[in-house]
Amino acid sequence: KAGVTQTPRYLIKTRGQQVTLSCSPISGHRSVSWYQQTPGQGLQFLFEYFSETQRNKGNFPGRFSGRQFSNSRSEMNVSTLELGDSALYLCASSLSVQDGEQYFGPGTRLTVT
Amino acid sequence: AQSVTQLGSHVSVSEGALVLLRCNYSSSVPPYLFWYVQYPNQGLQLLLKYTSAATLVKGINGFEAEFKKSETSFHLTKPSAHMSDAAEYFCAVSAFSGGYNKLIFGAGTRLAVHP
Numbered sequence: 001k002a003g004v005t006q007t008p009r010y011l012i013k014t015r016g017q018q019v020t021l022s023c024s025p026i027s028g029h030r031s032v033s034w035y036q037q038t039p040g041q042g043l044q045f046l047f048e049y050f051s052e053t054q055r056n057k058g059n060f061p062g063r064f065s066g067r068q069f070s071n072s073r074s075e076m077n078v079s080t081l082e083l084g085d086s087a088l089y090l091c092a093s094s095l096s097v098q099d100g101e102q103y104f105g106p107g108t109r110l111t112v113t
Numbered sequence: 114a115q116s117v118t119q120l121g122s123h124v125s126v127s128e129g130a131l132v133l134l135r136c137n138y139s140s141s142v143p144p145y146l147f148w149y150v151q152y153p154n155q156g157l158q159l160l161l162k163y164t165s166a167a168t169l170v171k172g173i174n175g176f177e178a179e180f181k182k183s184e185t186s187f188h189l190t191k192p193s194a195h196m197s198d199a200a201e202y203f204c205a206v207s208a209f210s211g212g213y214n215k216l217i218f219g220a221g222t223r224l225a226v227h228p
Contacts, residue, residue: 004156031212033214033215033216042220042221043203043205043218044218045217048215050212056212056214092157097212097213097214100145100147100207101147101162104149104157106154106156
């Protein structure tokens with residue numbers, strides 16, 4: 001069974017631009033969560049989607065948003081990029097919201113210049 | 114609110130020696146606890162999880178962890194380190210918040226293994 005895939009793997013954007021990252025969960029998994037990883041703040045939870053509905057949200061500004069499609073694929077969007085948004089963005093999928101066992105993709109490395 | 118503290122940002126052991134990575138958690142409700150490993154330029158891989166069943170949890174690659182409620186700890190151990198164990202390890206906690214998929218991670222411990 002294929003793992004979690006994320007595209008693109010690397011991205012360079014300019015401050016003020018917006019970006020969309022994509023995540024395809026493991027087949028059959030309906031929950032998708034997003035995390036931001038930076039050297040300074042570590043791993044931080046962004047949000048979780050299940051059945052196209054956001055179930056949980058972390059403490060990030062409204063510039064960070066996401067959505068989930070009917071096939072469980074998910075996208076996250078960051079608008080008006082700031083230098084501090086440079087990070088590894090990780091997507092994780094899980095069978096259900098009760099499972100607690102998440103499988104992570106390789107991440108998208110976003111660099112904002 | 115939940116939180117995780119990993120004691121020691123860097124741990125160095127010799128090949129064949131015991132690996133002990135420390136994790137203490139804080140949670141107002143019974144938590145789920147996890148250990149993940151991250152190799153360079155990769156995502157996180159689940160090593161093991163505790164979900165209120167047996168307190169001693171065995172995971173992949175010879176790792177295990179023991180849940181101690183009285184000490185609010187969930188330390189990760191491996192009897193004999195291999196060179197391939199060199200990586201960064203993260204302890205995480207989740208407590209029910211409409212589900213268990215909101216993980217709160219510790220700062221991570223980088224494990225170095227020397228020949």
